[in-house]
Amino acid sequence: MSLMLPPESSSARSVVGVAGDLFSALRGESATLPRAESVVLVLIDGLGAIGLRAHAGHARALTTGMAKKDVAHSVFPSTTAAALTSILTGVWPGEHGLVGYRVLDAERDLLVNQLSGWESDGLDPETWQPAPTVFEAARREGRPTFAVGVAAYAGSGFSRATLRGAEFVAARTPAERVEAAYELAERHPGSLVYCYLPEVDKAGHKHGIASHQWVSALEDIDAALAVRVPPGVGVLVTSDHGMVDVPVNRQVVLDSSHLEGVRHLGGEPRMLHVYLEPDADADAVLARWRADLEGLADVGSRAEGIASGLFGPRVTDAAASRIGDLLVVARGSGAVYDGTAADQRSRGMVGQHGGLTPEERQVPLLRFGAFAR
Template structure:
C-alpha cells in the first residue's frame, strides 16, 4: 500500500466495548467503571470530542465532568448506523454487517440506506444485522432494559435490529427523556438504560457544528446532562458518549462526480456517504478504479481496495457473509472535502454542511464522560 492510515493509540478505548463494560459494572466486575446498581448510556448523536472541546463554553457541565482522557474511538466508518450497531451489540462492523450508511445488498444489488431503508427494501432486522443486541440478551436473562428515545423511532427496522428486547419509553424533548431515564434506573435496580439524543446531529448536518444554532443545541444537551446528573440515584452510573464527531464542509469544498471525469468509470454503484464512499465496481474493474482515484485524489483521501481495508483491520474481523457488502474500492476523505454523485436528480443532500464517516480524529474521537456512581 502506498498510503499511511492513522493508528489509534495503543490503549485507546473503543465505543464497541462501552456496553459490555456497563453490563460488567452492574455485576461489579468492570475494568472501566466502578460498581453500580443501575447504568445509563447517554448517546449524544454527533458530539465529537473535538467539537465539545472547541465549544466548551457552551457545555460547561459536560466539560467539567470530562477531561482530556475521557474519550473513546468510534468505529469505521464513523457513521451512525455502523457505530450504534457496534455500541449495542459489542461487535465490530465486520461482524454485525452494518458497514456504512448506504450499503449494497449482495443478493439484490440494491444500495440500501441502513438507517431508514429497512422496510422499503425488505431487509430482515433479525438476519441482516448479524449479532444479538445486548439489550435483548440482558432482558432474556431477567435484567430490566429500557430505551428512552423519540416516538418516531418506534417500530423501525433499525430499532428492531439493534434495540429489540428492551422496553421503549418515549418523550419528545430531551429534558423529558433525561428525567425518564434517571427515574427508570432508580425504580428498577439492576436496570440498563439507553438514552438517545438526536437533536445535535440534526442541527449539525443542516447548518454545521460551527453555527450559532449548533452552539444553542449544545447548551440544551448540556442542560439535559446536568438535569440527568442532578436527578440520579447515587447508586446509578452514567456514561455520556457519542457515535461520531463532525466536520463542516462548505459548498465550495464539495467535489461533484459526473460522467466523463474518469472517477466513475467502471463504478456500478456509489454507496457509503460523502466522506466515506463505498464504490461497487464492475467485475474486474476494482484495480483500475482504485488507480484512477489514487491518481486524482490521494492528496485528499485514503483510497483502499476492499482487501486492503480488511487487511488493515478497519472493519474489525470481517466475516465471509459481510465481505461483499463492503465496496470494492473505499474512498475515505482526509482533507475537508466531500464527494457527491452529481448525476443523481435529487440534490438535497448537497445542502448538508456537517459531515462525518471517515478516519480523522475529528470524526472518530468521541466523549466518554462518567456521571453518578461512575464519576
C-alpha cells in the same frame, strides 16, 4: 494511497467496549467503573470530543471535570448505522454487518439504506443484523432493559436491529428523555437503560457545528444532563461519532469519466463504497481513482480495507459482500459526490462524517452519578 487506521494509543478505548463496561459495573466486576445498582447509557448522536471541548463554555455540565482521557474512538466508517450498532451490540462492523450508510445487497443488486431504508428496501432486521444486542444479553441475565428515545423511531427497522430486547419509552425533549431514563433506572434496580439524544447531529447536518443552531442544541442537552442523578445509578455519556463542516469549495464532484466501470456508489460523501461492474478491470479503476483524487481522498480496495482492520479484527462473509470494491475516504474537510441529481441534493448538508479524522472518530466518554470520579 492505501487505507489504514490512523495511529492510536495502545490504551485508547473503543466505543465497541462500552456495553461490556456497563455489564461489568452492574456485576461489580469492572476494572474501570465502580459498581452501580442500575446503569444509564446516554448517547448524544454526532457529538465529537474535539467539538465538545471547543464549545466547553456552552456545555459546562458535560465538560466540568472532563479529563484528557475521557474519550473513546468510534468505528469505521464513523457513521451512525455502523457506530451505533457497534455500541449496542459490542461487536465491530465487520461482525454486525452494518458497514456504512448505504451498502449493496449483492443478492438483489440493490443499494440499501441501513439507517432509514429498512422497510422501503426490504431488509429483515434480525437477519441483516444478526449480532445479539446489549439488551438481549441483559434480558438473559434477568435484568430490566429500556430504550428511551424519540417516538418516531419506535418500531423502525433500525430500532428493531439495534434495540432488540429493550422496552421502548418515548419522550419528546432531551430533558424529558433524560428524566425518564433516570426515573426508570431508579425504579428498576439492576436495570440497563439507554437514552438517545439526536438533536446535536440533526443541527450539525443542517447548519454545521459552527452554527448558533448547533450550539443551541448542545446547550439544551447540557441543561438536560445537569440534573441530579439518582443514588446508586451510574451514567456513561458517549457518542457514535463527531463531524466536520464541509465548505462548498471542498466538495469534489465526479463526472462521467470518473465513473467508468462503476455500477453503484454507496456509503456517503465522506466515505464512499464504490461497487464496480462485473467486467470492470478493478486494478485499473483503483489506479485511476487514486490518480484522480490524489490529495483529496485516500482510495483503497476491499481487500486492503479488510486486511488493515478498518472494519474490525473479524469480517464475516455477509459483511464483506457489502463492502465496496473500492473505499474512498475524503481527506480534511472534503466530501466526494457522484454528480447525479439525487446526489446533488445532499450537497446542502453542512456537517458530515464517515471518515477517519480525529474530529469524526474521537468521542467523549463521560462518567456521572455512581460512576463519577
